[in-house]
Amino acid sequence: MTLMNRVKALHVEDMDVVVEPGIGWMELNEYLESYGLFFPLDPGPGATIGGMCATRCSGSLAVRYGTMRDNVISLKVVLADGEVMKTASRARKSAAGYDLTRLLIGSEGTLGVITEITLRLQKLPQSSVVAMCNFPTIKDAADVAIATMHSGIQVSRVELLDEVQIRAINLANDKKLPEIPTLMFEFVGTEAYAREQTQIVQKIASEHNGSDFVFAEDPEEKKELWKIRKEALWACFAMKPKCEAMITDVCVPLSHLAELISRSKQELDASPLTCTVIAHAGDGNFHVVVLFDPTKEEQRREAERLNHFMVHTALSMEGTCTGEHGVGTGKMKYLEKELGIENLRTMKRIKDALDPKNIMNPGKLIPPHICF
Amino acid sequence: MTLMNRVKALHVEDMDVVVEPGIGWMELNEYLESYGLFFPLDPGPGATIGGMCATRCSGSLAVRYGTMRDNVISLKVVLADGEVMKTASRARKSAAGYDLTRLLIGSEGTLGVITEITLRLQKLPQSSVVAMCNFPTIKDAADVAIATMHSGIQVSRVELLDEVQIRAINLANDKKLPEIPTLMFEFVGTEAYAREQTQIVQKIASEHNGSDFVFAEDPEEKKELWKIRKEALWACFAMKPKCEAMITDVCVPLSHLAELISRSKQELDASPLTCTVIAHAGDGNFHVVVLFDPTKEEQRREAERLNHFMVHTALSMEGTCTGEHGVGTGKMKYLEKELGIENLRTMKRIKDALDPKNIMNPGKLIPPHICF
Numbered sequence: 001m002t003l004m005n006r007v008k009a010l011h012v013e014d015m016d017v018v019v020e021p022g023i024g025w026m027e028l029n030e031y032l033e034s035y036g037l038f039f040p041l042d043p044g045p046g047a048t049i050g051g052m053c054a055t056r057c058s059g060s061l062a063v064r065y066g067t068m069r070d071n072v073i074s075l076k077v078v079l080a081d082g083e084v085m086k087t088a089s090r091a092r093k094s095a096a097g098y099d100l101t102r103l104l105i106g107s108e109g110t111l112g113v114i115t116e117i118t119l120r121l122q123k124l125p126q127s128s129v130v131a132m133c134n135f136p137t138i139k140d141a142a143d144v145a146i147a148t149m150h151s152g153i154q155v156s157r158v159e160l161l162d163e164v165q166i167r168a169i170n171l172a173n174d175k176k177l178p179e180i181p182t183l184m185f186e187f188v189g190t191e192a193y194a195r196e197q198t199q200i201v202q203k204i205a206s207e208h209n210g211s212d213f214v215f216a217e218d219p220e221e222k223k224e225l226w227k228i229r230k231e232a233l234w235a236c237f238a239m240k241p242k243c244e245a246m247i248t249d250v251c252v253p254l255s256h257l258a259e260l261i262s263r264s265k266q267e268l269d270a271s272p273l274t275c276t277v278i279a280h281a282g283d284g285n286f287h288v289v290v291l292f293d294p295t296k297e298e299q300r301r302e303a304e305r306l307n308h309f310m311v312h313t314a315l316s317m318e319g320t321c322t323g324e325h326g327v328g329t330g331k332m333k334y335l336e337k338e339l340g341i342e343n344l345r346t347m348k349r350i351k352d353a354l355d356p357k358n359i360m361n362p363g364k365l366i367p368p369h370i371c372f
Numbered sequence: 373m374t375l376m377n378r379v380k381a382l383h384v385e386d387m388d389v390v391v392e393p394g395i396g397w398m399e400l401n402e403y404l405e406s407y408g409l410f411f412p413l414d415p416g417p418g419a420t421i422g423g424m425c426a427t428r429c430s431g432s433l434a435v436r437y438g439t440m441r442d443n444v445i446s447l448k449v450v451l452a453d454g455e456v457m458k459t460a461s462r463a464r465k466s467a468a469g470y471d472l473t474r475l476l477i478g479s480e481g482t483l484g485v486i487t488e489i490t491l492r493l494q495k496l497p498q499s500s501v502v503a504m505c506n507f508p509t510i511k512d513a514a515d516v517a518i519a520t521m522h523s524g525i526q527v528s529r530v531e532l533l534d535e536v537q538i539r540a541i542n543l544a545n546d547k548k549l550p551e552i553p554t555l556m557f558e559f560v561g562t563e564a565y566a567r568e569q570t571q572i573v574q575k576i577a578s579e580h581n582g583s584d585f586v587f588a589e590d591p592e593e594k595k596e597l598w599k600i601r602k603e604a605l606w607a608c609f610a611m612k613p614k615c616e617a618m619i620t621d622v623c624v625p626l627s628h629l630a631e632l633i634s635r636s637k638q639e640l641d642a643s644p645l646t647c648t649v650i651a652h653a654g655d656g657n658f659h660v661v662v663l664f665d666p667t668k669e670e671q672r673r674e675a676e677r678l679n680h681f682m683v684h685t686a687l688s689m690e691g692t693c694t695g696e697h698g699v700g701t702g703k704m705k706y707l708e709k710e711l712g713i714e715n716l717r718t719m720k721r722i723k724d725a726l727d728p729k730n731i732m733n734p735g736k737l738i739p740p741h742i743c744f
Contacts, residue, residue, distance in 0.1 A: 102474030123524030152495030
């Protein structure tokens with residue numbers, strides 16, 4: 001769908017935009033900037049709005065603005081029988097019928113092809129504060145992220161990076177950030193509000209062995225910092241150029257995050273592979289990048305073992321095997337444990353009803369053994 | 373389901389709660405108060421969480437916290453074949469499979485019986501400011517609500533009431549509020565933040581012929597004001613005790629709200645029936661209470677005519693026939709115009725797949741003529 005990449009209509013007064021699926025979120029935000037608006041999701045660079053719908057994607061801003069689930073008003077979809085369906089009106093809320101918009105978001109192409117998307121937009125904030133803070137242990141950092149959420153503060157970003165990830169960033173970007181567990185924060189709003197929220201979180205951090213906040217002051221510095229964070233995966237490859245990455249993407253109820261990270265970190269530190277930790281900590285969403293040499297079978301097996309370990313630990317904590325990356329084929333094997341067979345049978349019934357010939361991205365998302 | 377009304381588990385640290393469907397949102401909030409938490413939806417008094425899920429309900433706080441769609445983590449549902457399905461894990465976000473939670477929310481009992489709900493909770497705000505402001509015309513009031521949204525301010529409530537609704541409130545509550553178009557605002561957050569937001573909106577109101585803000589100062593006064601607003605429908609009946617009410621519930625993209633309200637108001641003022649206007653103006657959601665004597669057929673017909681007029685006007689503005697009340701049987705006739713036949717056929721396919729014997733709330737939501 002990458003050639004369908006136009007903005008079809010911008011409704012500034014309604015704060016929504018109608019786009020084709022191939023447009024990237026970064027290009028869209030460049031287009032919107034002069035109108036004082038933005039689309040508040042920021043997955044990896046290069047992600048397209050259509051792909052983001054298909055995988056129910058999110059990113060570091062989800063803690064403040066929600067995921068794709070929360071930011072799509074309506075879709076146009078080509079169904080398996082060739083009919084073109086509109087999922088909803090352009091009203092911001094509606095109780096008119098089944099929520100087909102949400103059914104399509106996260107369906108990974110298995111129910112239809114998304115050809116048009118109407119997105120909710122947000123006003124560009126007047127002011128933002130970006131700050132970093134270091135911690136002696138990764139558990140301290142996770143505890144601060146959790147305490148921040150409990151305080152009722154509206155952070156727009158709270159990202160956790162471990163010392164290995166910081167080392168990778170330093171190497172790739174010629175930086176000298178302290179190589180210990182780190183939280184990156186962003187607060188947005190009016191100037192006074194962003195400042196007030198920052199002070200509250202500074203206090204929380206100091207109560208959990210946090211260092212002083214280091215602030216990014218000018219707009220270029222702020223932009224560079226988030227760019228570095230966004231490109232964290234590329235930094236990992238720069239550190240181990242011959243490696244591939246196995247990336248976990250688990251998400252747990254907030255109270256379990258610190259324990260999940262601590263248990264995972266123990267396992268990762270004991271492994272011969274190089275592993276980095278990055279978490280969207282305010283959502284309970286946790287990634288590990290496991291770097292392995294694809295020519296060495298035992299390294300691939302070890303990467304898979306670590307991935308299994310973290311998924312099963314998350315599932316034992318009432319979490320999910322995928323917070324934002326989707327199922328595809330790799331995560332199908334975890335769905336029954338997470339959701340139960342009744343859920344999978346219901347998915348299969350819906351899939352069969354809407355795509356009886358199984359022509360829409362066959363073999364994805366629904367485990368092959370499901371029948372009824 | 374009203375006898376299934378227990379709180380099954382409260383997870384304070386995760387800021388979620390597991391409840392049975394029969395519990396009311398007001399009872400739930402009484403239970404949560406001592407934990408410093410609340411569930412941020414406020415439909416009519418007496419609504420239950422299960423019913424609110426079934427109709428994808430919202431209320432005056434939706435402008436800040438979203439609708440039921442945005443505040444449910446997971447459901448337990450008894451399906452048509454008797455199987456019990458969990459729709460999702462307890463993680464706050466997930467990309468694991470079809471969004472069956474959202475499919476059930478708003479399905480009005482036609483796909484299954486909801487027996488357990490896990491809800492996202494919010495921290496009770498530190499501080500709130502409640503204020504009222506009057507306007508010479510209803511269009512001025514609507515314009516201020518819209519301009520407030522465009523300013524990027526996070527109001528927690530912005531409710532619009534016309535002079536007839538205010539008169540009903542005065543009569544029923546022995547009040548002396550000025551009987552002209554009125555906006556009721558609420559701003560929440562830290563004290564400084566709530567005050568700052570209030571000042572910004574005061575400025576917007578003064579630019580649109582608004583009166584000075586009248587503030588509700590003490591907590592009891594604030595509570596009473598929202599109670600009066602919540603009971604606005606009962607105030608209408610107090611004004612016309614022998615009447616029934618026909619209530620519209622349309623919702624349009626924000627830029628159309630002022631025009632929709634103005635055009636409706638013209639039609640209502642010309643009608644022999646007594647009609648009051650209440651809008652959740654920040655969402656573009658607009659209710660009219662049309663009071664009619666049920667023993668007089670011509671009055672019922674006139675009420676229906678007014679309702680049709682407003683629904684069709686909203687649909688001509690890319691709006692929805694129901695913002696929050698649901699479809700039932702009364703709104704089925706509008707769905708095809710709003711959503712198109714392809715959407716209705718898709719709904720019917722899903723309904724047939726999940727409830728082949730049509731035993732789940734038959735005859736509701738999906739128009740009877742839909743086939744494929």
